Amino acid sequence: MDQPYDPACTYSERARLLTSSAIREILKITERPDIISFAGGLPSPDGFPVDVVRAAYDKVLSTQGRSALQYGPTEGYGPLRAWVAEDLSRQGARVGPDNILILSGSQQGLDLLGKVLIDPGSKVLVETPSYLGALQSFSLYQPRYVSVPSDAGGLQPESLTPALAQGGRFLYALPNFQNPTGRTLDRQRRNALVEATARLNLPLVEDDPYGELRYAGEPQPGLLALGQEAGANVIRMGSFSKVLAPGLRLGYLAAAPSLINKLVQAKQATDLHTATLTQMAVHEIVKDGFLAGHLPAVRELYRQQCTHMLDAMSQHFPQTVRWDTPEGGMFIWVTLPAHIDSTRLLEQAVARGVAFVPGAPFYAGDPQHNTLRLSFVTVSEARIREGVRILGELISAYPQA
Amino acid sequence: MDQPYDPACTYSERARLLTSSAIREILKITERPDIISFAGGLPSPDGFPVDVVRAAYDKVLSTQGRSALQYGPTEGYGPLRAWVAEDLSRQGARVGPDNILILSGSQQGLDLLGKVLIDPGSKVLVETPSYLGALQSFSLYQPRYVSVPSDAGGLQPESLTPALAQGGRFLYALPNFQNPTGRTLDRQRRNALVEATARLNLPLVEDDPYGELRYAGEPQPGLLALGQEAGANVIRMGSFSKVLAPGLRLGYLAAAPSLINKLVQAKQATDLHTATLTQMAVHEIVKDGFLAGHLPAVRELYRQQCTHMLDAMSQHFPQTVRWDTPEGGMFIWVTLPAHIDSTRLLEQAVARGVAFVPGAPFYAGDPQHNTLRLSFVTVSEARIREGVRILGELISAYPQA
Structure with missing residues (x-):
């Protein structure tokens, strides 16, 4: 043959x-x-x-079809960026639309962060264990990983010593119902974590795809909101995959404007922008409080x-x-x-x-x-x-x- | 302030x-x-x-909503991969679904090719001038560009000497209505190009977003089909942006199975997969010959x-x-x-x-x-x-x- x-x-x-x-x-x-x-x-x-998604696509294509099918800005669809900024503000963060980059799924945020923050040999701190998909994304940029110890309460902030953090490009953490452990940081650890990263001048990547899926215990403030109070540099990633549907491939990243600007340039070279129709349909779904x-x-x-x-x-x-x-x-x-x-x-x-x-x-x-x-x-x-x-x-x- | x-x-x-x-x-x-x-x-x-797109989304969400909103395989939606393979086969290429990777817009193909084929300092050959978005994508992987001369007939295959091609990771070319020049390679240059790249063992990236938009002159065979006859390693990228709508962000790449396999692994780390709903809706549109x-x-x-x-x-x-x-x-x-x-x-x-x-x-x-x-x-x-x-x-x- x-x-x-x-x-x-x-x-x-x-x-x-x-x-x-x-x-x-x-x-x-x-x-x-x-x-x-x-x-x-x-x-x-x-x-x-499904029916809500169907109605939203139908409405967007009926009323704004030509815009929905055209190229759009790399940063994302303006009204969706504004909605995300308002949603995060309701949770206590001080962010505006310029702090938001819309992503083709939050996995894309991991790749873009790797692109703009990791050189071969750069130190990147991760939880022990951590999300496999993040390790795969970052690994393509050849970092040197440093594992931060965890226990049943999640990442242990007291282990973040100056020696461990020295030269670290960022610490990657999932504070809510972590993948793979399901563990959640309590309020005390959250405070200690943002204070430590502020003191150590270590950017903190908060990946929170599951935060809205809490069914026990007390809701905890996000690291972005806490970190702003503590003077920490928190980069937050969120996703519509678990609150709406993953097959849409839609997420976002919130960060300082200078980092957003770099990430926008990287995203432009990566996929130009996230599908306009998807962004408009999801905005149509979420804008009046559906979630x-x-x-x-x-x-x-x-x-x-x-x-x-x-x-x-x-x-x-x-x-x-x-x-x-x-x-x-x-x-x-x-x-x-x-x-x-x-x-x-x-x-x-x-x-x-x-x-x-x-x-x-x-x-x-x-x-x-x-x-x-x-x-x-x-x-x-x-x-x-x-x-x-x-x-x-x-x-x-x-x-x- | x-x-x-x-x-x-x-x-x-x-x-x-x-x-x-x-x-x-x-x-x-x-x-x-x-x-x-x-x-x-x-x-x-x-x-x-617009109305055809609207009807397709409606049909997919009405009949297969749960699958359309779920995660899918990184390679792409099976029936769409098969459709692309058949479409290329009708144009004379010998490809099957395993040769096809679905992309979140063909720009993503440029990024993925950069990821898996370019090391810092690698030689990459490009047309003079070439598509700016490709230069931006590749540049993030720090290649050394070599410009291949062009004239009103497009890229000049006779300039591809062994010295010019030596060690080149690939040659990137747009054979039809090139961006930015609008120039098209005639049959003679196409033959000379695939023969030269076969002889030089130089992979040839054929980027063809505009090929279906011919309104004058004689249609020309694609480089993938010609290249297979000549024993060249042609990697073809296509897009639904110009034949349907760019706001969907959907494209594809056709290549040898071993390269597809590497690109799939890179795409998994980059955005997991292209939106399932988009792929199913576009398949619904194109499957019965709409284009x-x-x-x-x-x-x-x-x-x-x-x-x-x-x-x-x-x-x-x-x-x-x-x-x-x-x-x-x-x-x-x-x-x-x-x-x-x-x-x-x-x-x-x-x-x-x-x-x-x-x-x-x-x-x-x-x-x-x-x-x-x-x-x-x-x-x-x-x-x-x-x-x-x-x-x-x-x-x-x-x-x-």
Whole structure:
């Protein structure tokens, strides 16, 4: 048989760092409908306001079709930038539209930050563990990672010593229902964090895709608002993926005007601008307060799913297994007995029709191989219980070291 | 008055290369409705099939709303990849869906190619002049540009010597109605180009956003199809911006599977994937042959606009001015007498209410300061004639060196 025509290129050094994401490869297997997948980071489509989205696209195309289909400014659609600025202001931050850059999904913000802030060898501080997608984005710009210790309360601000922060381009943190741990910073740690980064002159990237998905505990102020009071340089990223729908690919970044200006120039070279139609339709949806009415149902859905999983874990996991109880978001982080390698466990689990994400790839430094991430949002209660039962069996039967 | 809060970051070396695009700055001025702007690269909204787009979004959201709003694969929506592969196959290329990566606008392809193919100092060959947006994208990866000479027939393949090509990561070319010159390669040059790049083992990037906008002359085969016969490594980029609407931000790249694989990994780190809803709606529009019925009207519109401008130029420009007559696309490239600096001419023109883009920023090497680009597609006939008349006056009155 003919080989497919596949002429070679000379790749950049950067490209040689690229390897397919472990998560993506697992997701490919777990797309099989017979697999009970706790691996996904997908929000529940039960939370997508399909009819509202449909009506918004229809209205925008009926009334402003020619503008919606034309090129637009790189910074973003003016009314949407203004809406984001007002929304953040309601949460206590002092920002105007000039502080806002609209993104083609908040993942794009990670790439743009890498582009304008990271040189090969630059120090970048990350949580332990951290969001895999951020590590992948930043890694293309060849930083030197420094892992900031965490515990069940999230990142430990007292570990931010001058020696650790010295020369750091930024600290990347997810304060709410972190991916992968589900952990949330309390008020005391938030204050300590913004004070430390202000004192150390260390820019602080606050990635907050899940903040609106709180279903337990007390709401906490955002790091941008707290940081402005403390004199910290906070760069905030937000997303419409979890409050509306991820398939729209829409997010934003809020930062100092000089940084926004650099990011706009980088974005212009990257994708010119985010789709005008998408921005206008989402503005049409959110401008009159739709989210305030919509989010309670999404939160309740996620709370129930989380409760089902925690309940099943209590029932089926051996007592040697520990986990954090999230106050919101999509993930539960599980710590197995030290002798269990969750990547080997995954192989056994997939053979039994269950999938999850092993913890190791979320560590920029030395991984803890006995950790894993469970997502509970897209699986039915019955399948959650069945999948957790199987995992419990496999954990109990895992050979001793 | 309070200074705005604007804390500083340490920027990457790359970020220090970023400066606002001359074109963008000019476009900001020329957004004033009183300006007759020949500066834009915007397609005419008269060519946007607004109702068809509206019906497609409505159908997709009515029938497949939950999938359309969910995350999707980085490679792109399967049926759209298949459609692009079939469309290219009809044009003579041998490609399947695995050769196709869907992009968030074809500009993204330039960034991704820079990411995976350019190291600092890598040689990249470009036309003289070349598309400014490509130079901006590639420049962030710090290549060393080598300018390939052009004349009225476009790039001169005979200038591709082994010494010029040696170590080049790729040659970037726009074979149809080039931006900025409007020039098109004839069949003989196309053959010579793919044969030379095959012989020199030099990957050839074919950027073809305007290919469907031919309104004069004979259609020419694409470089991908010709290159496959000649054993060349051709990477083709296409766009839905000029055949449907740019505000959707949708394009594609066709290449060898191994390169597609690297680009997919880079895209995953860059924006995860292109909006699912956009891809499904555009597939809904194009799948039953809509473009074949739609494009003749767009071509006729562009032909008329071009004719008005060429006619006005013949009438009002002094005999010392030369220009190329395009066979399609959006641009006319003008060469003024050698003593005229088109950037200074622009200042005078804006004062008289007319704008265009000076030629200098389109050159990777030494610019020709007596060149400029005129776009004719979004301006009414009366304003084309008025704007060209004013330019003619200013050119005639320009002080001798």
